[in-house]
Amino acid sequence: MKSTRSFPTDLKIEGDIFQTIIPLQKPKSDQASDQEGDQASDYANEQKEGYLAGLTPVQQKVADYCRTPRTRAEIQNFTNIKSPRYLREHVLKPLVQKQVLHLTLPDKPTSPNQKYYLNKSLTKPR
Numbered sequence: 001m002k003s004t005r006s007f008p009t010d011l012k013i014e015g016d017i018f019q020t021i022i023p024l025q026k027p028k029s030d031q032a033s034d035q036e037g038d039q040a041s042d043y044a045n046e047q048k049e050g051y052l053a054g055l056t057p058v059q060q061k062v063a064d065y066c067r068t069p070r071t072r073a074e075i076q077n078f079t080n081i082k083s084p085r086y087l088r089e090h091v092l093k094p095l096v097q098k099q100v101l102h103l104t105l106p107d108k109p110t111s112p113n114q115k116y117y118l119n120k121s122l123t124k125p126r
Helices: 028-047 057-065 072-079 084-097
Strands: 010-014 017-021 101-103 115-118
Touching: 057 072, 057 084, 057 115, 072 084, 084 101, 084 115
Parallel strands: none
Antiparallel strands: 010 017, 101 115
């Protein structure tokens, strides 16, 4: 069941034409509860590990998974991403560019023996 919010409206009728004016701001009571919710989510986001901030959920999973060096195939299997190209361009490449992940063979980025591992300076001991 959907919750409905009632907003005060102004209705003007002139002959067979009517005009409805709906304010763009929420009523004060809704704004207060939204602010409390925003503050709670901000607090939760601050509690995340710093290196995870600003990453997509898939990138976060991959970063955490790569605490141990992993091959592209292992990461692809773990994430259930079917396209190697998508994984490379949208997950691995951004993580390497942000220095969240490092390459085991930095001089050979396309090597079939390449593995990705989490930047040790970003991790907290478990």
